[in-house]
Amino acid sequence: MMIFLLACDDDSGSITEPSDESSSSVVQSSSSAKTKKSSSSSFAKSSSGKKTSSSSKKNEQSSSSTNRSSSSVVSSSSDKRSSSSVASSSARSSSSSVSLIVDPSTVVVDSIIDSRDGQTYKTVSIGAQTWMAQNLNYEMESSFCGDDGCVRYGRYYKWDAATVACPSGWHLPTLEEFETLFTAVGGKKIAAKALKSTSGWKNRNDGTSGNGSDDFGFSALPAGYRKNNGTFEHVGEFLEFWSSTEFEYSHEYDVYDIGIGYHYDGAIVDYSSRSNGYSVRCVKD
Known part of the structure; x- marks a missing residue:
């Protein structure tokens, strides 16, 4: 099963209205800050994506190992049952042959x-x-x-x-x-x-x-x-x-x-x- 994590940023907050003479610089500064936040958020998402990918690979490898281990157990169990069946069949055949000999x-x-x-x-x-x-x-x-x-x-x-x-x-x-x-x-x-x-x-x-x-x-x-x-x-x-x-x-x-x-x-x-x-x-x- 693949698991995806999404990194979410909260852009909410109160901004104090600036004076008239500095409003332009404030606007530019705010815009710049938003740009940095957006960049930071994108990086966080990208970083989170890499972590998720890495985690998924680990999960896949772990699942694959578990499957192989389970398959080996099933195969081993089947082999044992098959061997047991052959031995049992041979024993019955041998017993049957002996019983057909007449005194x-x-x-x-x-x-x-x-x-x-x-x-x-x-x-x-x-x-x-x-x-x-x-x-x-x-x-x-x-x-x-x-x-x-x-x-x-x-x-x-x-x-x-x-x-x-x-x-x-x-x-x-x-x-x-x-x-x-x-x-x-x-x-x-x-x-x-x-x-x-x-x-x-x-x-x-x-x-x-x-x-x-x-x-x-x-x-x-x-x-x-x-x-x-x-x-x-x-x-x-x-x-x-x-x-x-x-x-x-x-x-x-x-x-x-x-x-x-x-x-x-x-x-x-x-x-x-x-x-x-x-x-x-x-x-x-």
């Missing part, structure tokens, strides 16, 4: 009967999800048996068939549902080890077992896969599960799938041509 002792084992053909499938409830613990073996168009005659590894499905192959109340899992499963068993980096069956897998290159621990009863088997030319590859070494999620960059041809191998503990998210033949694990609606 293997809580897994519920059950079974269902496919009313379409009377086949029975073992099931496991892992956290909030219930999965088939065996590969689907429902015969339909674009499904195939391997060298084992569909006895051990179930059938191999082209993707279009896989999307409608599961029995009523069950469906082909999305990529997100597979990732939920990986989190539940300890994370993608160890998911293959936790989900693989305890037998049937080829040994690693260093001679150690390629089998899994099967902690959750999921019993993933090394079924390999069927190429679109009709040949079967990598039986005993790998498996491929279809997901229902199309690959966003070439969805007309490719779909996300889950790969598990004998020589590593992690699960792999990949994408493949929908004309390949892969295994199917259904998840409950």
Whole structure:
């Protein structure tokens, strides 16, 4: 706020009327005195103006300093709140991730009967999800048996068939549902080890077992896969599960799938041509 001070002179006062002979000099003297007063008054006003200007500058500087100080306090307070929010968010995220890991002792084992053909499938409830613990073996168009005659590894499905192959109340899992499963068993980096069956897998290159621990009863088997030319590859070494999620960059041809191998503990998210033949694990609606 700017403050202006005005210096005011009081020209009031009584003048004794002079004699006739000195009136001229008195008039001149009075005029001169008035001129001096006017000059003095102007100087006072000018001086007062300078003081006011100087005072205003000081007030501006003081106000600016106060504003900067206040801004610094607000900024510091905001930074602290922001830092606190980030820390709180990270803590909640970490806590949420830990809470999604499932204790293997809580897994519920059950079974269902496919009313379409009377086949029975073992099931496991892992956290909030219930999965088939065996590969689907429902015969339909674009499904195939391997060298084992569909006895051990179930059938191999082209993707279009896989999307409608599961029995009523069950469906082909999305990529997100597979990732939920990986989190539940300890994370993608160890998911293959936790989900693989305890037998049937080829040994690693260093001679150690390629089998899994099967902690959750999921019993993933090394079924390999069927190429679109009709040949079967990598039986005993790998498996491929279809997901229902199309690959966003070439969805007309490719779909996300889950790969598990004998020589590593992690699960792999990949994408493949929908004309390949892969295994199917259904998840409950």
